[in-house]
Amino acid sequence: MTRYWLDKSLRDYVRNPDFRERFNANAASALVPRELSAPEISALVGGDIRAIFKLGAHPFLVYSFAIERAGGWSFQMMQDYVNELEGVELGEIET
Amino acid sequence: MAKLVELIAVPHDPTLPIAHRLNRIGKADPGAIPALNHFETLREKLERAKPDVIVVIGSDHLNQWFMDNMAPFMVGKASRLRGPFENEVRSWGLKEFDLVIDGELARQILKGGLNRGVDFAFSDEFAADHSFTIPLEFLRPQDDLPVVPIFINLLMPPVPPGWRYYQVGTIIRQAIGDADPDKRVAIVVTGHMSNSVGGPQMLRNQVEPLSVWDGETWELIRANRIEDILQRSTFDQLYAVGNGTPGFLGYVLALGIAGGAPASFAELVATTAQPAAAFLEWDEERLEGEVT
Numbered sequence: 001m002t003r004y005w006l007d008k009s010l011r012d013y014v015r016n017p018d019f020r021e022r023f024n025a026n027a028a029s030a031l032v033p034r035e036l037s038a039p040e041i042s043a044l045v046g047g048d049i050r051a052i053f054k055l056g057a058h059p060f061l062v063y064s065f066a067i068e069r070a071g072g073w074s075f076q077m078m079q080d081y082v083n084e085l086e087g088v089e090l091g092e093i094e095t
Numbered sequence: 096m097a098k099l100v101e102l103i104a105v106p107h108d109p110t111l112p113i114a115h116r117l118n119r120i121g122k123a124d125p126g127a128i129p130a131l132n133h134f135e136t137l138r139e140k141l142e143r144a145k146p147d148v149i150v151v152i153g154s155d156h157l158n159q160w161f162m163d164n165m166a167p168f169m170v171g172k173a174s175r176l177r178g179p180f181e182n183e184v185r186s187w188g189l190k191e192f193d194l195v196i197d198g199e200l201a202r203q204i205l206k207g208g209l210n211r212g213v214d215f216a217f218s219d220e221f222a223a224d225h226s227f228t229i230p231l232e233f234l235r236p237q238d239d240l241p242v243v244p245i246f247i248n249l250l251m252p253p254v255p256p257g258w259r260y261y262q263v264g265t266i267i268r269q270a271i272g273d274a275d276p277d278k279r280v281a282i283v284v285t286g287h288m289s290n291s292v293g294g295p296q297m298l299r300n301q302v303e304p305l306s307v308w309d310g311e312t313w314e315l316i317r318a319n320r321i322e323d324i325l326q327r328s329t330f331d332q333l334y335a336v337g338n339g340t341p342g343f344l345g346y347v348l349a350l351g352i353a354g355g356a357p358a359s360f361a362e363l364v365a366t367t368a369q370p371a372a373a374f375l376e377w378d379e380e381r382l383e384g385e386v387t
Contacts, residue, residue: 004162011157014182053295059338060156060250063293064182073109073186078297085295090338094252095162 003056004095005034009044010052010061014068049084058093097200097274100379101144101281103137104349106130106288106372107153107229109187114368115233116188126304126368133362133374134233140360140376141234146281148197148241150204150271151176152348153226153285154249158183166216167255168263170208171244172201178223189225190232197241200274204243207270213263221246230283249286249342257328260344261321264351282352286345288312288363288371291337299337305365308336312343313373319357321350339370346373353377356384 009031012019022030027045036044043051047069053062063081070077111134114127123131141149158180160166176194183189208215227244245267248254271280289306291297299306315324327333328347333340360376 007157007162011161015158015180058157058251059291059293061293063297064156067186068182082295082298088295090294090334093338 001095002035002037002040003093005036006040006044006052006055006057007061007095009034009036010057010065014064020068049081050088053085053088054091056091056093096272096276097278097280098276098379099268099271099282099352099382100146100279101141102284102349102352102377102382103141103230103234103282104284104286104346104373104375105134105137105230105234106369107226107285108369108372109183109189109225109229110369112189112229112232113187124368126366129362129364129366130369130372130374133364137360137374137376138234138236140378141281144281144379145279146240147279148200148243148281149231149235150200150243150245150267150280150282151223151227151231152245152247152267152282152345153230154342154345155224155246156226157250158224159222160246160248162251165248165251166246167248168208168213169216169218169246170201170205171196171218171221171246172198172205173219173221174198176223176227176242176244179225179228180222183225187225189228192223192228192231192238194231194238195241197243200271200278200280201243203274204245204267204270207273208263208266211266211269213266226285230285234283247345247348249344252330252334254330254341254344256330257325257344257347260328260348261325261351264348265354268352268354284345284349284352286349287339287342288373289337290339290342290370292339292370294338296337300365300370301367304367305371306336308340309363309365309371313363316346316358316373316375317361319355321355324350346375349375353382356381
């Protein structure tokens with residue numbers, strides 16, 4: 001199950017400044033040691049919130065990742081985030 | 096036996112402190128005012144209860160406890176409780192805390208739980224995220240009382256079914272009874288009604304402030320129909336309502352602490368300003384079984 005590492009990558013982006021810096025400099029390189037599937041790597045590298053969500057990442061981690069990528073929370077940021085997820089169904093999130 | 100003098104269950108929506116600040120300059124969303132008023136009412140009630148210590152029960156939002164080692168129920172017994180996390184302060188302007196932990200009471204709850212069948216995890220190194228600090232920011236802004244943090248997993252499945260949260264609540268109360276008989280203990284629990292933070296329905300309350308689930312569940316709470324509440328309180332049932340709705344298990348735990356006593360204060364706020372939010376309180380008389 002690679003979902004754990006998808007979730008952990010999202011969490012580390014928010015909580016680990018060193019990982020965030022490496023990810024921002026070269027996301028694909030920062031993810032190399034991690035056990036991730038090709039679609040997971042592609043979604044993370046592209047910062048594709050909708051794809052990350054559909055892969056079963058924990059919604060709160062996806063949201064926290066999006067907040068950090070946006071440089072902080074705002075009502076507009078929240079609206080943009082929800083727009084990106086329009087029509088997506090909740091799925092399995094267990095790791 | 097230590098005396099449980101107050102039990103409060105409230106939300107921890109990080110937009111509420113923002114609304115609180117805006118309200119001071121007359122610019123808060125009117126839909127947020129009832130929630131702010133209920134927090135103020137409960138702040139006064141907590142102050143009147145004259146507690147010596149506050150047990151704060153909430154869920155870390157995968158900020159520190161993670162799937163490398165996830166405990167459903169954990170007692171924090173370090174010397175201090177600090178928080179929230181830097182990114183939470185940055186995003187929402189949350190108040191920062193550095194509170195003394197009542198280590199004696201923490202250990203009594205931990206051991207009292209173990210003796211009664213709750214295999215609590217414990218930690219001596221942790222931080223409080225917004226689910227702990229926001230209720231304290233509203234309910235005890237003086238920062239003058241020691242606390243005991245209890246972390247409950249409300250986010251990451253698998254989690255125990257609702258009946259177990261209820262049972263753990265009853266046992267936390269029993270374990271508090273083991274403590275110093277002169278100690279006056281208040282408990283603040285936090286959780287959610289229907290909630291979709293981080294999910295596609297996150298702004299559903301803007302078009303449907305009161306969902307069917309919220310309406311039905313609130314009626315059950317008001318009628319104190321515990322068995323019916325527990326019947327609809329598994330993670331999967333709640334997750335289907337909205338990805339953050341398993342946070343309702345925090346309220347289920349509060350009902351367990353109350354031990355079947357009906358709340359002495361119960362208000363549901365359902366507006367477009369924030370997700371539906373429940374405010375419950377049991378005063379000392381009600382906790383002792385005196386219905387007035």
